[in-house]
Each structure stands twice: as structure tokens, then as C-alpha cells.
Amino acid sequence: MTTYVIRRLIHIFIVILLVLTVVFFLTRLTGDPVLFFVPMDTAPADLEEIRERRGFNDPLYVQYGRFMRDALQGDFGDSLRQNEPATNLVFRVIPATLELGAAALLLSIVLGVPLGIFSAIHRGSIADKTSTLVAVLGLSVPAFWMGLLLILLFSVYLGWLPTSGRGSMAHLIMPAVTLAAFSVARYARLARSTMLDVLGQDYVRTGRAKGLSENRVIWVHALKNASIPLITITGLQAGHLLGGAVIVEQVFSRPGIGRLLVQSLLNRDFPVVMAAIVFVAIVYTFMSLLTDLAYAWANPEVRLR
Amino acid sequence: MARFTSLEDLRAALATGQLSRRELIKRATILGVGATVGGSLLAACEDDDEDDDTEDVGVDPDDDDDVVDDTDDDDEVDDEDPDDADDDVDDEPVDGRVPKITVGLGADALTLMPTSIVDWTTGIQISHIHDRTVSHDPDDNFAVGPWLCTLEVIDDLTWELELVDDNIQFHNGEVLTSEHFKALIDWNLDEENESHHHERLNTIEEVEIIDDQTFRLHTTAPTPILPQRLVAVEPISLEHWEEVGDDGITSDPVGTGPFIFNEWVRDEHLLLDRNPDYWKHDVQVDQVEFRYIPEFSSRLAAMLAGEIEIVKDVPVDDVPRVEDNDDVRIESVASSRVNYVALVNNREGSVFEDVRVRQAINYAVDVDAIIDGIFQGEATKMAGALSEANANVNLDIEPYPYDPDRALELLEEAGIDPNELEITMDAPQGRYPMDTDAAQAIAAELGRIGITVNVQFNEWGTHLDKIVNRETGDMFYLGWGPALEAQGTIQELFVEDRTYSGFGEPELTERINEAIQIVDPDAAQAEWDEIQEIIHEQAGWLFLWQQHDIYAVANHVEWSPRADEFMWMGDARPRNS
Numbered sequence: 001m002t003t004y005v006i007r008r009l010i011h012i013f014i015v016i017l018l019v020l021t022v023v024f025f026l027t028r029l030t031g032d033p034v035l036f037f038v039p040m041d042t043a044p045a046d047l048e049e050i051r052e053r054r055g056f057n058d059p060l061y062v063q064y065g066r067f068m069r070d071a072l073q074g075d076f077g078d079s080l081r082q083n084e085p086a087t088n089l090v091f092r093v094i095p096a097t098l099e100l101g102a103a104a105l106l107l108s109i110v111l112g113v114p115l116g117i118f119s120a121i122h123r124g125s126i127a128d129k130t131s132t133l134v135a136v137l138g139l140s141v142p143a144f145w146m147g148l149l150l151i152l153l154f155s156v157y158l159g160w161l162p163t164s165g166r167g168s169m170a171h172l173i174m175p176a177v178t179l180a181a182f183s184v185a186r187y188a189r190l191a192r193s194t195m196l197d198v199l200g201q202d203y204v205r206t207g208r209a210k211g212l213s214e215n216r217v218i219w220v221h222a223l224k225n226a227s228i229p230l231i232t233i234t235g236l237q238a239g240h241l242l243g244g245a246v247i248v249e250q251v252f253s254r255p256g257i258g259r260l261l262v263q264s265l266l267n268r269d270f271p272v273v274m275a276a277i278v279f280v281a282i283v284y285t286f287m288s289l290l291t292d293l294a295y296a297w298a299n300p301e302v303r304l305r
Numbered sequence: 306m307a308r309f310t311s312l313e314d315l316r317a318a319l320a321t322g323q324l325s326r327r328e329l330i331k332r333a334t335i336l337g338v339g340a341t342v343g344g345s346l347l348a349a350c351e352d353d354d355e356d357d358d359t360e361d362v363g364v365d366p367d368d369d370d371d372v373v374d375d376t377d378d379d380d381e382v383d384d385e386d387p388d389d390a391d392d393d394v395d396d397e398p399v400d401g402r403v404p405k406i407t408v409g410l411g412a413d414a415l416t417l418m419p420t421s422i423v424d425w426t427t428g429i430q431i432s433h434i435h436d437r438t439v440s441h442d443p444d445d446n447f448a449v450g451p452w453l454c455t456l457e458v459i460d461d462l463t464w465e466l467e468l469v470d471d472n473i474q475f476h477n478g479e480v481l482t483s484e485h486f487k488a489l490i491d492w493n494l495d496e497e498n499e500s501h502h503h504e505r506l507n508t509i510e511e512v513e514i515i516d517d518q519t520f521r522l523h524t525t526a527p528t529p530i531l532p533q534r535l536v537a538v539e540p541i542s543l544e545h546w547e548e549v550g551d552d553g554i555t556s557d558p559v560g561t562g563p564f565i566f567n568e569w570v571r572d573e574h575l576l577l578d579r580n581p582d583y584w585k586h587d588v589q590v591d592q593v594e595f596r597y598i599p600e601f602s603s604r605l606a607a608m609l610a611g612e613i614e615i616v617k618d619v620p621v622d623d624v625p626r627v628e629d630n631d632d633v634r635i636e637s638v639a640s641s642r643v644n645y646v647a648l649v650n651n652r653e654g655s656v657f658e659d660v661r662v663r664q665a666i667n668y669a670v671d672v673d674a675i676i677d678g679i680f681q682g683e684a685t686k687m688a689g690a691l692s693e694a695n696a697n698v699n700l701d702i703e704p705y706p707y708d709p710d711r712a713l714e715l716l717e718e719a720g721i722d723p724n725e726l727e728i729t730m731d732a733p734q735g736r737y738p739m740d741t742d743a744a745q746a747i748a749a750e751l752g753r754i755g756i757t758v759n760v761q762f763n764e765w766g767t768h769l770d771k772i773v774n775r776e777t778g779d780m781f782y783l784g785w786g787p788a789l790e791a792q793g794t795i796q797e798l799f800v801e802d803r804t805y806s807g808f809g810e811p812e813l814t815e816r817i818n819e820a821i822q823i824v825d826p827d828a829a830q831a832e833w834d835e836i837q838e839i840i841h842e843q844a845g846w847l848f849l850w851q852q853h854d855i856y857a858v859a860n861h862v863e864w865s866p867r868a869d870e871f872m873w874m875g876d877a878r879p880r881n882s
Contacts, residue, residue: 031770039423039501040785041797044804046504047773082415083499083555092571148602155610163607164598166573253598255572263412263599268766 008292012285019281020071023274024064032056033268037080054080067274076278077271079264086271089260090279096166097256100248101241103176108183108237113230115184116191117218120199131188138185143244147178147251164253175252179244183237190233194226201225228299235291239284402579403862403879405592407613408872409604413572413597418555419539420489423501428537429872430575430595435539435560436473436585438466438486439532441869447641447789448696449532453481453561456535461527461824466535468518473584475542476565483520485540487512490522493538498551505534527822529829530792563588563875572597589878605857608633614859617872621681621739627857638866639685640854641694642786643794644737646730646747646847647807649779656726657779661719663844666780667705669712670750676850679742684850689841690794692851694868697791697830699837704848709754716754723755729778731761733768737784738852744782747847772805781807784852787869791833792821799845808845 034050042050051057055066070077076086115135119128154174155163165171198204199222207217246258253259257276264272414427419435442450449456453473454466466486473481490512493500508528513521524531542559549557558566561584564577575595579588596613598604605623607613609630619627619635627633648657648666657663676684688704691697716723728751732744741762748758761778763771771777783805788794796817801809816836823829841848856866863880866872 031766032773035769035773036766039505040805041793042504042804044802047804148606151603151606151610155612156606159610163610163612164603165596250600251603253596253600253603259572259599266766 005289005293008289012282012289015285016278016281017068019277020068020274021064023277024067025060027265027268027270027273028060028063030265030268033080033270036267036269071274071278076275079272080269081267082269086269086275089272090257090275093255093257093260094279096254097242097245097249097258099172100175100179100245100254100256101238103172104179104183104241104244105234105238107176107180108187109230109234111180112184112187113191116188116193117195117223119188119192120195121218123196128192131192135185135188138181139189141181143178143182143247144251146181147174147248150174150178151252166254171254175248175254178251179241179248182244183241186233186237187230190229191226194229195222198222198226228295231294232291234294235287238287242280242283401589401879403590403877405594406590406615406862406864406874406877407594407596408874409598409607409613409616410595411597411599411601411604414569414575414595416555417558417566417569417575418551419541419558419560420493420502420537421498421500421555423537425870431539431558431560432562432871433564433577433593433874434476434558434562434566435541436562438535438538438540440536441789441871443867443869446696446698447694447869449536453540454486456532458824459521462524464522464524464531465515466520466522470584471518473561474582475545475561476559476580477542477545479542479544479559481540481561482517483514484517485543486520486538487514488543488546489538489540502534502537505537527824529821529824529826530790533790533793564590564593567592583875586876588875590874593874608857608859611859614862615864615872616857617854617866618738619855619857621679621683621855624681624683624855632860633857634860636856636858636864636866637683637853638856638868639692639694640786640852640870641692641788641868642784642852642854642870643687643690643692643788644684644740644743644782644784644849644852645687645690646849647777647781647783647798648845648847649775649777649781649807650845651801651807651809652775652779655779656721656728659719659721660843661715662721664705665712665715665719666751666847667844668708668715669754669756670747670847671707672704672849673707675743675746675750679739679746680850680853683738683853683855685853686850687848689837689848690799690846691791691837692788694851695788695790695794697833699834701834702837702841705844712754726755727757727759728780729759729761730780730782731763731768731771731777732782733765734762736765736768737782738855740782740784743849747782772807777807780847786852789869791836795833795836795840796821799840808843810843810845813839813843 032051034047034054034056038047038050048057055063058066067077074087078084079086079089082089115131119131122128151163151174154161161170161174162168195218199218204217204222207221208214212221242257244258245256246262248254249256249259250262257279260272261276261280263269264276410426410429412426414430415422415424416427417431417434419431437452438454439449439456440452441447451469454468457465457467459465468481468483475481490506490509492498493502493506494509496503508524508526508531509522510525511523513523515521522531539560539562541554545557545559546554556569563580563583563585565580567576567578569575574597577593577595579591581588596607598607598613601618601620604613604616605619605627608616609627611632624635627635646666648663649655650657650663657666672686676682676686685693686704688702689699691699693700713723716726730744730748732740734741737743744760744762748760751758758780759778768781772781772783785794785798785805797803798806799808799810800806800814800817813836816832816839820829820832820836823832840846854866854870858864861880862877864874864877
């Protein structure tokens with residue numbers, strides 16, 4: 001187990017190095033960052049002087065070497081626009097994104113899994129078809145559009161919830177629902193299919209034959225066995241939620257890693273882009289590791305090597 | 306829930322604590338009386354410490370949400386008796402103060418340190434905490450006039466500034482003196498500090514202090530644009546600066562402005578409180594919040610939900626939606642920001658090397674039709690390179706009329722068959738109002754005389770790269786501003802080697818280089834007038850329009866936008882809604 005974790009940590013480190021390398025070269029392809037942080041009336045000679053001073057005129061491999069040397073020490077450089085360390089900007093918004101991601105994940109599990117189980121138990125009923133329809137809607141409606149519709153309904157027409165910002169539970173409801181919509185649907189679909197599969201197994205029939213209550217059969221015996229695919233999907237969903245936050249944070253004007261990433265990409269603020277991407281990569285890879293560990297915990301037959 | 310059938314019931318409920326003040330106003334309104342009467346009722350039940358001023362607008366200064374509630378209440382008045390509601394509408398400002406104005410902005414400030422970064426969003430917020438040295442005067446076509454200081458030309462290389470008041474105080478009580486200006490200008494002149502204003506101020510050789518209220522700027526070369534550049538010089542409390550240092554001042558500012566810093570939650574909002582001792586006038590807004598909402602649709606939704614009071618850049622298409630809301634109005638102003646299409650003449654093989662072709666393009670495009678059709682009138686046609694909001698504009702210049710026959714004649718004289726002419730036009734997408742539609746309309750207009758224009762839409766950064774690296778097609782679409790004086794536009798966009806220029810003509814360049822040295826305002830104006838005539842004759846651009854800045858403003862706030870995009874709440878006040 002320990003060997004496995006160490007080996008996975010080494011893998012994670014290599015993945016992050018590769019991500020840094022790819023993103024470094026991709027961002028450099030987008031163009032000249034200097035134009036974005038100087039006034040438009042800056043003379044060409046001054047532009048050139050700034051490029052020189054900031055090292056943008058150096059060969060790309062020199063810039064890459066310098067960047068990797070600093071990045072491995074946790075220094076991604078100062079934001080080109082805000083003159084403060086890029087890591088500060090990222091650390092400042094991480095709590096907001098974690099708050100949103102956790103709320104959305106919780107919502108997805110709490111709503112999606114029971115919905116799927118309910119569908120499985122009442123297979124073929126109107127309730128099953130309705131829940132399937134809701135799930136398909138959740139999977140197919142774009143988050144951007146859904147967010148705007150929720151704002152129009154609950155903020156503009158009903159006045160129940162704030163349109164944007166962060167601070168209270170009320171501010172969290174619509175972004176979390178929007179972000180969770182896709183995941184709820186995925187959980188519901190997966191829970192339904194795995195539950196249907198499990199409910200057809202011999203041990204379930206045996207349980208029922210022994211006189212166990214239906215609730216005990218479903219929630220204790222069947223659910224534990226159905227939970228393995230759900231654990232797998234949870235790891236993947238955490239990554240999806242982080243990606244979805246890019247859009248949701250923008251629509252609901254919530255500070256967060258997604259909004260920071262979009263803004264810094266549009267402004268070619270390379271140090272912030274790199275720092276934010278590394279954060280996302282770390283979360284994604286660690287969630288993957290945690291998923292594997294949880295998988296082993298849920299299914300003793302699985303041996304981590 | 307208890308029923309209240311008369312004002313007496315409400316008064317009794319308030320006295321016994323059954324009803325909050327906020328609820329009282331709402332219910333008084335439902336009972337068929339205006340919010341003002343509700344406020345009066347409230348006043349009758351209040352302690353002596355209640356702020357009478359705010360009652361006149363029917364809102365509670367202690368509870369920001371009441372602004373929203375009150376606007377909702379107006380809807381209820383409409384339901385009860387539309388005639389009464391109509392009677393309440395009054396465009397005149399009213400006495401008292403606005404409890405809070407929330408302004409929706411697309412981005413956070415980059416810093417709160419004044420005179421360090423050139424960025425519109427940042428500058429607007431800083432100018433509420435700090436005061437400008439001199440400022441653009443809307444009553445004098447935005448020429449530079451006094452603010453903290455008066456400005457006098459001593460000779461071509463010397464400017465004298467004198468404080469307009471000898472007891473202007475910072476929010477911490479420190480008295481403003483010449484030393485504050487010297488410290489800030491010297492800081493900007495130090496290259497180590499990497500200020501955006503370094504290049505703008507670097508002809509200043511020395512700041513000489515004459516006395517506490519007077520100082521002189523000595524320059525190394527005549528710098529007639531210096532007054533414009535001093536607009537952005539906004540002095541900081543030196544005591545505070547020494548205490549918190551350069552890093553501290555970026556997030557904890559102390560200025561002399563109409564509002565005092567309260568809190569700045571990065572990526573969320575900046576909150577400012579009224580400065581009760583503002584030296585210039587009585588500030589009639591208790592609190593200003595700048596809230597950062599990047600998506601315009603979300604910003605507009607927040608406005609329509611009553612969460613914010615002012616948003617800028619309402620798209621023309623959304624104006625009817627805003628106008629349908631009884632609590633919000635549209636305020637539009639012809640901005641000093643101009644839109645144009647550069648006709649690149651300084652590239653080998655460019656069809657625009659010939660002035661007749663450039664003029665033909667100007668005759669061939671029906672700018673008025675585009676303004677009416679696409680902008681629904683929300684743009685103002687430009688005759689030359691400067692808009693009417695520019696202090697140096699030559700108003701004698703007439704715009705090119707729409708005359709496609711004349712365009713064809715000119716092309717024939719130039720030996721060009723329009724049916725064989727194919728031009729690429731680079732354009733941004735979503736950067737300027739209706740830019741995508743406008744670029745396509747221009748291409749279509751030119752298509753009517755046979756010219757094929759291929760519009761290449763670019764992501765904003767790519768668009769800038771292409772202009773700077775001279776990699777655009779022979780035409781490119783760009784906006785420029787705020788453009789309040791001649792040099793900032795004409796030098797930057799008509800001198801070949803400047804960063805965003807697409808035009809070069811040696812004689813014109815020489816005239817421009819001479820003009821930017823003339824300090825005497827009358828002599829300089831005469832020179833700029835002639836240069837504008839040359840530019841018009843040379844047709845370096847397809848002259849388009851001044852943008853109109855369209856704002857949505859809450860009806861309970863009296864505030865009007867300005868052509869220089871200075872979104873300042875220092876002179877906002879309450880208004881009958």
C-alpha cells in the first residue's frame with residue numbers, strides 16, 4: 001500500500017511537470033503579453049525595453065528553463081498585471097472554489113444517488129421516466145444557459161436569491177445547483193443502472209427470501225455493492241466540477257480559480273495561468289489517487305500494488 | 306401574519322415592535338400611500354437620531370436592501386393606482402442623501418495605489434478615494450481645468466501649480482501640501498517603480514517647491530500635453546505612505562477624495578464611505594460599492610434585480626429590456642471614444658498608397674445608414690480624426706458625404722477596377738459596441754460598388770498583435786479613447802512608427818512632431834486645426850463614429866454620464882423615482 005502511494009505520488013509529480021511544460025509552450029503561442037499590461041500609447045522603444053527587462057525576448061528554451069527552475073521552488077513569478085506573486089492570487093481564490101465544488105459535489109451525491117435508486121426500484125414507472133427525463137435535461141443543458149435562466153427566475157423575477165457574488169448561503173445556492181446539474185444526472189443514471197444490476201443478483205434474492213426488509217436489502221446490502229462505480233465516478237466528477245467552475249464562476253461572478261483562469265488567459269497573464277493550472281492539476285491527480293484508495297477500501301478484493 | 310388596515314395600525318405595530326421599519330414602508334405603500342408618506346410615518350415614530358435627509362427618498366440608510374424593496378414597492382403602487390404612480394415620477398433631484406450606490410464593473414481594480422497603473426476600471430475606483438491634480442472640465446469641452454490645483458504656464462519649460470485651498474485634508478487629517486505632489490511625481494519618475502506613468506511624466510526634470518501651496522514643474526522639453534498627464538496625478542497621504550510602505554498603499558489608501566476607504570475584498574467588491582468633510586462640496590451619497598461582475602448579462606440581471614444602481618455599456622439590443630423596467634432608466638452620452646477603420650497606406654503593395662482610393666472608401670460607405678440601422682442612432686458620425694468631445698476638434702471639417710458615384714470616379718482615376726479589388730479587413734469581436742455587425746456592414750457597403758472585403762475577426766489579443774506587428778490586412782477596425790485632446794490620438798495613430806499606427810505620410814509626420822512641441826494653446830490649436838484638415842484630405846481612416854456610452858441607472862439616483870467616461874459618484878444625489 002505504502003509503495004503504491006509513493007509510486008503514485010511520483011506519477012503525480014511527472015504529470016504535473018508535463019502539464020507545466022505543455023501549458024508553458026501553449027501560452028507562449030498566444031502572443032505578446034506586454035501589450036496587455038502597458039498603456040496603448042506606450043512607444044515601441046519602451047515596449048521593447050519592457051520585453052527585454054521581463055525576459056520575453058530570450059529564446060523560448062531559456063525562458064522555459066528559468067520558469068521550471070523557479071516553479072519547482074513554488075515561485076511562478078509576479079502577475080504581469082497586478083505586480084504581486086501569482087501564487088498569492090491563486091491562494092486567495094482557492095477557498096471560494098473549494099466551497100463551490102464541495103457544495104456541488106454534496107448536492108450531486110445527495111440528490112443523484114437516491115434519485116437513481118428510486119428509479120431502479122420503480123423501474124418502468126412514470127416516476128422512473130420522469131427522473132430519466134430530468135437526468136437527460138441535466139446532462140444536456142449548458143451550464144451557462146442554465147445559470148442565466150436561474151438568475152432571471154430566482155433573482156430578477158422572484159427576487160429570492162442574489163444574482164452574483166459570494167458571502168452567504170444564499171449566494172451559494174444557484175451556482176452550486178448549476179454546477180451540480182450535470183453531476184446529479186450522471187450519478188442518477190449510474191446509480192440506476194448499477195442498482196438494477198445488483199438487484200438482480202442472487203444474494204439480493206437470498207436476502208429477501210430470508211425475510212429481510214426491503215429497505216435493508218436496498219440501502220445496506222445492495223447499495224454497498226452498487227457503490228463501487230459511484231466511488232470511481234466521484235473522483236472523476238471532482239475534476240469535472242473544477243472544470244465546470246470556470247463557467248459557473250463567470251456567470252455568477254463568484255471569485256474562484258475558474259474565473260481567475262479565464263481572466264488571466266484573456267489578459268495573457270502567464271504566471272497566473274501557470275499557477276492556476278498547477279493547482280487544478282494537483283487537485284485532479286490527487287482526487288484520482290484518493291478514488292483508487294477509496295475503491296480498495298470499498299472492495300477488499302482489489303489490491304493496490 | 307397580522308393584518309394592518311390603516312396607517313394607525315402600522316404606527317401602533319411599529320411602536321410595539323411587531324413591525325420593522327422596512328416592513329412598515331412596504332405595507333404603507335400597499336395601503337395606497339407613497340413611500341414618502343411611509344417614510345414620514347416612520348419619522349414620526351423614530352428617535353431623534355434618525356437621519357431626516359434619507360427619509361425624503363423613502364429608504365433606510367442602515368439597510369441597503371431597502372433600496373431594492375422600495376423599488377419593488379413602486380411596482381405595487383403601479384398595481385394599486387397607476388395614476389398615482391405617474392404623479393410620483395419626477396425627474397428633479399430631491400434633497401437628502403442616497404444611502405448607497407452600487408456600481409457594477411466588469412473587473413476588479415488592479416491596485417488602489419494612485420498614479421501607478423493606467424487602467425480605466427482601476428482609475429475610476431481610485432478617483433473616488435483620491436483627488437486629481439487637475440481635471441477635465443465638462444463645461445469647457447473637457448479641456449483641462451483646476452481641481453486640487455490651478456495650472457499656469459510660466460514658459461515653454463516651466464509650469465506652476467497652486468493649491469486651490471490651503472486647508473485640504475486627507476482622510477487621516479493630514480493637510481495637503483506641495484510636498485505630496487513632489488513625492489508622488491518623483492516616485493513615478495523612478496524607473497525602479499515600473500509605473501505606467503513613467504513615460505507620460507518623464508519630461509519632468511524637477512519638481513520645485515515654492516511654498517506649501519505652490520510648486521513648479523521644470524521639463525526637459527516643451528510638453529504641451531503635460532496638463533492631460535497631470536490629471537492622473539492623485540496625491541497620497543505621506544504619513545500613511547511612510548507607515549504602510551509601497552505594498553501597503555496598494556490595498557489601504559488614504560486620499561483627499563469624496564469617499565473614504567472601507568474595505569476591498571479582491572475579486573468581489575470595493576466599499577467606500579462618504580467623506581463628511583470633503584473639501585470641495587457636500588457629498589450626497591453615504592456609501593459607494595464597486596461590485597465586480599465580469600459577464601455583462603449577469604451585470605444587467607443584477608441591475609434589473611435591484612442589486613446595483615449603475616452599469617455601463619448596455620448593448621443597444623438590451624435597451625428596450627431596461628426601459629421596460631420602471632425602476633431603471635437609460636442614460637446615453639456621446640463618448641470621446643472613437644471607432645475607425647485604418648486604411649493602411651505604409652505597406653508595400655497596399656492599394657491604399659493612393660489617396661484617391663482612400664477617399665473613395667470614405668465616399669462609398671454610408672456611415673449614417675450604419676448608425677441608424679445597427680446602432681439605432683446610438684453613435685455620432687465623425688468628420689475627421691477627432692470627435693466633438695475632443696477639446697482640440699476642428700469643427701469646420703465636413704464629413705465625407707455618401708456618394709458611391711464619386712467613389713467609383715476616384716477609383717477609375719486611380720486606375721482600379723473595383724470588381725477586381727479584394728481587401729482583407731481585420732476586426733475585433735465584442736470589444737466595441739456592435740463591432741461585428743458594423744464590420745460586416747462596412748464590408749457590405751463596399752461590396753455595393755464591387756469591392757470584395759474579407760472580414761477577418763480576431764480574438765482581442767490577436768488583433769492587437771497583428772496591428773502592432775503590422776500583420777493586418779489593408780484595413781483594420783479599432784476604437785481609441787478616451788480621446789480628449791489632439792496629441793493622444795493624432796500622434797499615436799498617424800505617425801508611422803507609433804505602436805498602433807496604420808498610416809504614415811512624411812509631411813504630416815513632420816507637422817505633428819512640430820505641433821506636439823507648441824505650448825501656447827492658441828498657436829497649438831491653430832496647428833492642430835490644419836493637421837486635422839490634412840488628415841481629412843488624406844483620408845488615412847474610414848472615419849466612422851463616436852461611440853455612445855449607454856448606462857442603466859436606477860431611478861432613485863440622480864447621476865449623468867460624461868463623455869470622458871469618468872464614472873464619478875462624487876456628484877451623485879437622490880432623485881424622485
